[in-house]
Amino acid sequence: MVQHSKxxxxxxxxxxxxxxxxxxxxxxxxxxxxxxxxIQAVKAALxxxxxxxxxxxASHCVAEAIASGDEAEQRAKFGELVDLFAKAKR
Numbered sequence: 001m002v003q004h005s006k007x008x009x010x011x012x013x014x015x016x017x018x019x020x021x022x023x024x025x026x027x028x029x030x031x032x033x034x035x036x037x038x039i040q041a042v043k044a045a046l047x048x049x050x051x052x053x054x055x056x057x058a059s060h061c062v063a064e065a066i067a068s069g070d071e072a073e074q075r076a077k078f079g080e081l082v083d084l085f086a087k088a089k090r
Contacts, residue, residue: 005052005056007052008049008052008053008056011045011048011049011052012049014045015042015045015046015049018038018041018042018045019042021038022035022038022039022042025038054084058081061077062077062078062081065077
């Protein structure tokens, strides 16, 4: 299982607050460009969280599969990454 750092959990908490803020802006009928700027900020913050989780996955889960010598497990972890990157291209 992936260990989640306190910094990642804090980052996700900030993102949660940003999304609530975007919702409030929409409810308040704020200027569209201001809302879009906030949405871009949320997307950037999510991308950073995604990067951190991906690095954690590679350094723990994938590394453990490689170290185990279990070819089926290695293929499975590699397949997961290929699937993830394929989805990102869509």
